Amino acid sequence: MTxxxxxxxxxxxxxxxxxxxxxxxxxxxNALSLACxxxxxxxxxxxxxxxxDNLYALSDLLKVPxxxxxxxxRRYDPNxxxxxxxxxxxxxxxxxQECMAA
Numbered sequence: 001m002t003x004x005x006x007x008x009x010x011x012x013x014x015x016x017x018x019x020x021x022x023x024x025x026x027x028x029x030n031a032l033s034l035a036c037x038x039x040x041x042x043x044x045x046x047x048x049x050x051x052x053d054n055l056y057a058l059s060d061l062l063k064v065p066x067x068x069x070x071x072x073x074r075r076y077d078p079n080x081x082x083x084x085x086x087x088x089x090x091x092x093x094x095x096x097q098e099c100m101a102a
Contacts, residue, residue, distance in 0.1 A: 008046030009071035017062045
């Protein structure tokens with residue numbers, strides 16, 4: 001299986017996080033110094049993806065890690081290569097993901 005980003009699901013995730021934070025498309029445009037709001041609408045509709053710089057800035061604006069913005073087909077195995085003592089941190093991370101998805 002080839003690992004790929006799902007642009008549609010990523011757009012839906014960004015839209016959901018924007019709604020939860022009360023952030024508008026115009027807020028994103030201004031915070032990221034974009035020329036027009038059309039870029040943001042393209043992200044939300046799954047037509048395109050934000051650049052890495054814009055993902056970084058968007059994660060700061062929405063107060064989430066970048067990997068919570070991007071959705072793909074990669075399956076995360078929480079038991080693989082976990083450093084000693086990090087199990088508790090990963091439990092919290094999974095709980096936060098579940099709360100954000102609800």
